[in-house]
Amino acid sequence: MKDVYLLSGFLGSGKTSLLTDLLRQLKAQGLKPAVIMNEFGKLPFDSQAVDEDIPLKEMLEGCICCSGAEKTEAQIQGLLHGPEFDVLVIETTGAAHPVEALDAVYSPIFADQLHIKGIITVADSKRFLERETLPVQMRSLFLEQIRHAHLLLANKIDLLTDSEAAKVVQDIQQVNPHAFIVQTTHAKVPLNVVERLSATTSQFPVEKAPITSLQLSTRLVTFTTPVEREVFEQWLRALPDTIYRMKGYVWVKGITNPMLFQYAYGMVQWLPEYVKMSPQLVIIGENVNELKVPSI
Ligand SMILES: Nc1nc2c(ncn2[C@@H]2O[C@H](COP(=O)(O)OP(=O)(O)OP(=O)(O)O)[C@@H](O)[C@H]2O)c(=O)[nH]1
Numbered sequence: 236m237k238d239v240y241l242l243s244g245f246l247g248s249g250k251t252s253l254l255t256d257l258l259r260q261l262k263a264q265g266l267k268p269a270v271i272m273n274e275f276g277k278l279p280f281d282s283q284a285v286d287e288d289i290p291l292k293e294m295l296e297g298c299i300c301c302s303g304a305e306k307t308e309a310q311i312q313g314l315l316h317g318p319e320f321d322v323l324v325i326e327t328t329g330a331a332h333p334v335e336a337l338d339a340v341y342s343p344i345f346a347d348q349l350h351i352k353g354i355i356t357v358a359d360s361k362r363f364l365e366r367e368t369l370p371v372q373m374r375s376l377f378l379e380q381i382r383h384a385h386l387l388l389a390n391k392i393d394l395l396t397d398s399e400a401a402k403v404v405q406d407i408q409q410v411n412p413h414a415f416i417v418q419t420t421h422a423k424v425p426l427n428v429v430e431r432l433s434a435t436t437s438q439f440p441v442e443k444a445p446i447t448s449l450q451l452s453t454r455l456v457t458f459t460t461p462v463e464r465e466v467f468e469q470w471l472r473a474l475p476d477t478i479y480r481m482k483g484y485v486w487v488k489g490i491t492n493p494m495l496f497q498y499a500y501g502m503v504q505w506l507p508e509y510v511k512m513s514p515q516l517v518i519i520g521e522n523v524n525e526l527k528v529p530s531i
Pocket residue numbers: 244245246247248249250251252253281328329390391392393394419420421422480482497498499503504
């Protein structure tokens with residue numbers, strides 16, 4: 236039987252960070268992982284986090300729970316017919332309801348081959364503290380992802396004071412009294428904690444709160460000319476708080492290769508890129524098509 240882990244969590248919470256670290260730890264244990272990545276948006280940006288020797292299937296458009304169980308089944312079939320692997324890690328989009336994603340993975344076809352260990356939800360601790368500021372449907376999804384987890388990572392703990400960190404754990408435990416909670420930075424959790432999952436997972440939760448029509452949309456933008464970094468950062472500071480996530484490569488004036496850029500909940504990360512990547516950025520949020528982007 237191959238163990239299956241489902242990674243859940245709101246946009247930008249740290250799922251890819253968790254995936255990367257889990258893959259590293261699995262390989263260090265001599266295990267062969269395989270990955271299914273479900274990206275919200277057209278750019279397979281996060282798949283660069285997965286080494287080329289790891290079997291990978293990507294579902295770019297839509298989300299694993301809405302695109303139908305058939306598509307997910309086909310991806311799993313594809314993996315099962317490919318090179319040998321021991322553990323399957325599935326990263327869902329930040330917009331996925333974890334129980335629906337789990338439903339899509341459960342299939343009688345693989346019942347004797349896959350052992351579904353459970354849902355690991357990564358929660359952005361800072362965002363959790365400020366959850367009241369989220370639009371109601373987003374907040375509902377955010378809490379559902381926490382409520383249905385079997386293991387919870389209270390991530391980005393480095394951004395909180397000690398008393399805030401203690402409050403986050405206490406409050407998260409109230410939302411989900413059954414899951415084991417680990418405070419993390421960059422979603423680093425020891426593999427043995429993750430592997431204990433099935434021991435604590437007696438049954439999967441089935442009820443779920445209704446989440447009606449989330450207004451999330453995505454937009455892929457391509458820079459046609461370089462942008463001044465200062466102008467771009469000014470634009471970031473003025474963004475409405477309904478823009479949840481951006482990732483991609485920004486063509487910055489005076490810098491040879493487009494820079495790796497990440498934005499999650501007001502936090503910005505720039506990294507130099509040594510390869511010339513296409514200057515494209517995925518924006519995820521509400522009404523993203525109406526947003527004016529510098530140099531586009
Ligand atoms: N300060 C801080 N930043 C973090 C931490 N974990 C992740 N990040 C940053 O948060 C951003 C999003 O991290 P990802 O791991 O890509 O999050 P994700 O959940 O996969 O994002 P989506 O797939 O877009 O939903 C990146 O810029 C990370 O470097 C953390 O513990 N502390």
